[in-house]
Amino acid sequence: xxxxxxxxxxxxxxxxxxxxxxxxxxxxxxxxxxxxxxxxxxxxxxxxxxxxxxxxxxxxxxxxxxxxxxxxxxxxxxxxxxxxxxxxxxxxxxxxxxxxxxxxxxxxxxxxxxxxxxxxxxxxxxxxxxxxxxxxxxxxxxxxxxxxxxxxxxxxxxxxxxxxxxxxxxxxxxxxxxxxxxxxxxxxxxxxxxxxxxxxxxxxxxxxxxxxxxxxxxxxxxxxxxxxxxxxxxxxxxxxxxxxxxxxxxxxxxxxxxxxxxxxxxxxxxxxxxxxxxxxxxxxxxxxxxxxxxxxxxxxxxxxxxxxxxxxxxxxxxxxxxxxxxxxxxxxxxxxxxxxxxxxxxxxxxxxxxxxxxxxxxxxxxxxxxxxxxxxxxxxxxxxxxxxxxxxxxxxxxxxxxxxxxxxxxxxxxxxxxxxxxxxxxxxxxxxxxxxxxxxxxxxxxxxxxxxxxxxxxxxxxxxxxxxxxxxxxxxxxxxxxxxxxxxxxxxxxxxxxxxxxxxxxxxxxxxxxxxxxxxxxxxxxxxxxxxxxxxxxxxxxxxxxxxxxxxxxxxxxxxxxxxxxxxxxxxxxxxxxxxxxxxxxxxxxxxxxxxxxxxxxxxxxxxxxxxxxxxxxxxxxxxxxxxxxxxxxxxxxxxxxxx
Amino acid sequence: xxxxxxxxxxxxxxxxxxxxxxxxxxxxxxxxxxxxxxxxxxxxxxxxxxxxxxxxxxxxxxxxxxxxxxxxxxxxxxxxxxxxxxxxxxxxxxxxxxxxxxxxxxxxxxxxxxxxxxxxxxxxxxxxxxxxxxxxxxxxxxxxxxxxxxxxxxxxxxxxxxxxxxxxxxxxxxxxxxxxxxxxxxxxxxxxxxxxxxxxxxxxxxxxxxxxxxxxxxxxxxxxxxxxxxxxxxxxxxxxxxxxxxxxxxxxxxxxxxxxxxxxxxxxxxxxxxxxxxxxxxxxxxxxxxxxxxxxxxxxxxxxxx
Numbered sequence: 001x002x003x004x005x006x007x008x009x010x011x012x013x014x015x016x017x018x019x020x021x022x023x024x025x026x027x028x029x030x031x032x033x034x035x036x037x038x039x040x041x042x043x044x045x046x047x048x049x050x051x052x053x054x055x056x057x058x059x060x061x062x063x064x065x066x067x068x069x070x071x072x073x074x075x076x077x078x079x080x081x082x083x084x085x086x087x088x089x090x091x092x093x094x095x096x097x098x099x100x101x102x103x104x105x106x107x108x109x110x111x112x113x114x115x116x117x118x119x120x121x122x123x124x125x126x127x128x129x130x131x132x133x134x135x136x137x138x139x140x141x142x143x144x145x146x147x148x149x150x151x152x153x154x155x156x157x158x159x160x161x162x163x164x165x166x167x168x169x170x171x172x173x174x175x176x177x178x179x180x181x182x183x184x185x186x187x188x189x190x191x192x193x194x195x196x197x198x199x200x201x202x203x204x205x206x207x208x209x210x211x212x213x214x215x216x217x218x219x220x221x222x223x224x225x226x227x228x229x230x231x232x233x234x235x236x237x238x239x240x241x242x243x244x245x246x247x248x249x250x251x252x253x254x255x256x257x258x259x260x261x262x263x264x265x266x267x268x269x270x271x272x273x274x275x276x277x278x279x280x281x282x283x284x285x286x287x288x289x290x291x292x293x294x295x296x297x298x299x300x301x302x303x304x305x306x307x308x309x310x311x312x313x314x315x316x317x318x319x320x321x322x323x324x325x326x327x328x329x330x331x332x333x334x335x336x337x338x339x340x341x342x343x344x345x346x347x348x349x350x351x352x353x354x355x356x357x358x359x360x361x362x363x364x365x366x367x368x369x370x371x372x373x374x375x376x377x378x379x380x381x382x383x384x385x386x387x388x389x390x391x392x393x394x395x396x397x398x399x400x401x402x403x404x405x406x407x408x409x410x411x412x413x414x415x416x417x418x419x420x421x422x423x424x425x426x427x428x429x430x431x432x433x434x435x436x437x438x439x440x441x442x443x444x445x446x447x448x449x450x451x452x453x454x455x456x457x458x459x460x461x462x463x464x465x466x467x468x469x470x471x472x473x474x475x476x477x478x479x480x481x482x483x484x485x486x487x488x489x490x491x492x493x494x495x496x497x498x499x500x501x502x503x504x505x506x507x508x509x510x511x512x513x514x515x516x517x518x519x520x521x522x523x524x525x526x527x528x529x530x531x532x533x534x535x536x537x538x539x540x541x542x543x544x545x546x547x548x549x550x551x552x553x554x555x556x557x558x559x560x561x562x563x564x565x566x567x568x569x570x571x572x573x574x575x576x577x578x579x580x581x582x583x584x585x586x587x588x589x590x591x592x593x594x595x596x597x598x599x600x601x602x603x604x605x606x607x608x609x610x611x612x613x614x615x616x617x618x619x620x621x622x623x624x625x626x627x628x629x630x631x632x633x634x635x636x637x638x639x640x641x642x643x644x
Numbered sequence: 645x646x647x648x649x650x651x652x653x654x655x656x657x658x659x660x661x662x663x664x665x666x667x668x669x670x671x672x673x674x675x676x677x678x679x680x681x682x683x684x685x686x687x688x689x690x691x692x693x694x695x696x697x698x699x700x701x702x703x704x705x706x707x708x709x710x711x712x713x714x715x716x717x718x719x720x721x722x723x724x725x726x727x728x729x730x731x732x733x734x735x736x737x738x739x740x741x742x743x744x745x746x747x748x749x750x751x752x753x754x755x756x757x758x759x760x761x762x763x764x765x766x767x768x769x770x771x772x773x774x775x776x777x778x779x780x781x782x783x784x785x786x787x788x789x790x791x792x793x794x795x796x797x798x799x800x801x802x803x804x805x806x807x808x809x810x811x812x813x814x815x816x817x818x819x820x821x822x823x824x825x826x827x828x829x830x831x832x833x834x835x836x837x838x839x840x841x842x843x844x845x846x847x848x849x850x851x852x853x854x855x856x857x858x859x860x861x862x863x864x865x866x867x868x869x870x871x872x873x874x875x876x877x878x879x880x881x882x883x884x885x886x887x888x889x890x891x892x893x894x895x896x897x898x899x900x901x902x903x904x905x906x907x908x909x910x911x912x913x914x915x916x917x918x919x920x921x922x923x924x925x926x927x928x929x930x931x932x933x934x935x936x937x938x939x940x941x942x943x944x945x946x947x948x949x950x
Contacts, residue, residue: 290801349801404703411885419708427715597696613712616696625701626688628888628895634681635884635902637729638673639877639909641736 387456525557
């Protein structure tokens with residue numbers, strides 16, 4: 001039985017889960033959620049056995065892909081991400097400009113042992129490695145398999161794959177270190193077949209190589225994974241544990257995950273497991289014993305993030321989440337997201353005033369929404385995941401941990417998470433090299449995180465400064481409602497912004513907000529407003545009256561509407577508006593009072609402005625703050641040097 | 645106990661008697677700190693100009709605003725400040741040694757009236773020996789502080805109760821040793837001031853022998869005065885951190901308060917010097933030098949001349 005639905009103006013075919021799940025041999029009934037959240041275009045059933053001595057995970061996989069397009073598709077493409085760690089000649093290591101190390105046992109790879117289709121047809125001869133991004137013949141992270149017969153619209157392609165995955169020495173989110181294992185990007189994973197009109201005019205596989213500066217993109221899937229590990233290992237995964245058997249030497253955990261884009265897991269004898277709950281969400285925390293003092297901090301961070309996202313974006317749709325705080329020897333796997341599992345980052349000694357674990361936890365949890373639910377293409381539009389998530393991370397940290405203290409809250413010194421992002425952007429010499437509209441691997445060195453994380457977060461703040469916080473929250477709620485589990489792209493988000501802003505504000509900001517995205521998302525300019533001068537001149541013609549002129553300048557390339565607050569010597573203030581267009585602007589006042597000070601963007605809403613200092617000017621300089629800082633430094637040194 | 649109380653009494657009187665010397669020490673520190681403060685203030689003022697962004701500094705350091713000064717200019721400010729602070733540290737170390745020479749000389753006989761020429765001449769005379777005493781003991785005290793810190797970190801990191809107990813015990817022992825070495829340093833300088841011909845290293849050697857042979861009085865007296873000093877320093881630092889003056893008058897009040905606390909601390913330090921000086925004269929390796937129930941006379945020993 002087939003049901004057709006409209007998605008983004010394009011017909012798509014949604015098969016009843018009962019039928020094709022039965023075909024794929026995967027358990028039929030809904031277990032985790034009452035209804036399926038996504039199309040489940042792909043599904044995986046994997047038996048995985050971890051051998052700690054050889055660092056190999058042996059896998060037997062049944063998987064399916066449903067052709068939901070209108071095309072006859074002649075091949076399938078799969079990610080074999082683990083092959084990026086195979087040698088120094090892979091695309092990832094070439095882009096990193098480094099080598100994986102001398103020892104073979106520290107390398108990683110995935111080897112296909114057998115690949116068959118339906119009816120046991122051997123597909124190994126049909127396999128080839130391709131490098132669609134850079135043509136690197138030494139990169140084998142994308143596998144193409146020509147189908148014996150093209151998959152027609154609505155067909156389900158089933159495959160059976162035996163593979164061995166050798167884990168690398170813990171690096172770049174995955175691997176082993178001694179008895180610690182974090183198993184990520186470990187199985188052959190389908191790319192995304194994008195039907196015509198979804199993002200491009202023609203239907204095609206979207207399956208990129210593993211790059212130094214890329215993350216991932218895949219369909220929402222059903223996973224059933226049986227993990228065999230030695231009995232003494234504590235295992236955590238993206239799935240819900242359905243059952244576990246233990247014969248004393250090894251244990252087999254049966255895990256299931258529904259409607260998630262990736263499946264990762266971890267195993268280490270040193271984890272302690274803690275549980276908590278927020279509304280409908282059971283929270284599990286796997287953490288080293290030495291960090292037991294940080295348990296409460298982690299739970300508070302997750303719950304605050306859950307609360308904020310639920311209120312301002314949408315409901316967290318799964319009833320569980322697993323938080324993993326890897327030990328120091330596994331910290332290369334820290335700070336990464338896998339939807340219903342994410343890894344935090346901390347250390348054994350973490351002062352109470354340093355909110356690093358909270359920051360990472362809030363950030364990685366937030367990916368559940370942008371990478372997990374919305375599931376944008378992190379290869380091609382990294383800002384849609386990292387930038388949006390960083391924007392929310394900063395808002396959450398400031399909201400719950402203080403606007404001036406959300407990163408460090410020490411009696412001597414405080415700094416907010418939000419500030420660190422802008423400081424990094426402002427200080428970067430490369431901020432105008434590229435725009436945000438760039439494939440992740442095309443960013444010049446060291447600009448990827450500045451652009452994808454920081455700049456995108458800053459212009460989202462600036463957008464919020466223009467349209468207001470309420471409208472911004474409405475935008476993200478609508479974005480979630482429209483595009484959850486549907487792989488939106490930039491134009492989809494812009495459409496949502498235009499619709500919501502138009503609804504909330506009419507044409508106050510113009511016919512649409514394309515002018516904003518043209519400058520920020522698609523542009524490379526910087527923003528810098530300046531108060532150049534304030535002049536008060538006694539009127540010659542009208543004695544007793546003063547002609548005041550304020551000279552403003554737009555030194556940058558961007559123009560946003562901003563408020564200008566003007567203060568007079570009698571204590572009164574006036575708010576003027578400037579559309580930001582043109583290089584100069586003059587504000588004139590005539591009356592009996594003098595202009596004493598002026599501030600452009602007095603509330604610092606336009607966080608894309610690279611210089612807040614020149615945004616204001618006062619004719620009466622306040623020297624107290626600088627004197628206070630220097631006097632305090634002097635007094636502290638005086639006591640330190642002469643006290644004992 | 646009676647001896648310790650007498651020593652403390654002697655120290656207080658000596659400390660009050662040398663109030664002019666204390667003022668010299670305060671003035672010297674004030675001038676040196678000006679070397680750090682003035683260029684820093686000028687650079688920050690130039691960086692901010694007539695901007696009102698300084699109001700974001702009202703509640704403390706705002707790194708975002710300071711960062712907008714510009715990475716090059718901020719780097720230059722920090723580099724210059726670090727440079728001037730390093731120079732000030734070096735000169736203050738030497739000045740501390742120099743002025744303590746005059747202080748210890750006065751403390752050996754507090755019945756004498758304080759005199760500026762005598763103060764500075766004895767400071768000069770004692771400088772070389774005091775330098776060697778301070779350098780050697782300073783290295784030892786610094787090493788002890790480093791180890792105490794490491795043990796505290798180990799205590800926090802360790803999951804084993806057994807290890808926690810051991811490192812805590814070690815940290816406490818080192819801390820007690822720190823107090824005792826402080827007493828040795830003061831003893832050696834007092835000894836040298838009393839015996840102008842004695843080498844600094846010799847005074848230090850006698851100090852170690854005497855102080856560790858008579859642990860209790862030296863430890864109790866030094867620990868008591870040091871504890872009061874610590875309280876004053878903590879009060880001052882808390883005031884510096886926690887008080888956020890927003891007017892010129894309030895800023896001046898903060899300045900006056902911290903300078904007064906500093907002066908009090910100088911007197912406390914001199915009190916500790918005077919206390920140890922008294923004990924030094926009371927307790928000697930040669931028991932024959934001890935005289936009871938009289939103001940201690942200088943007790944000569946067979947020291948070598950330089």
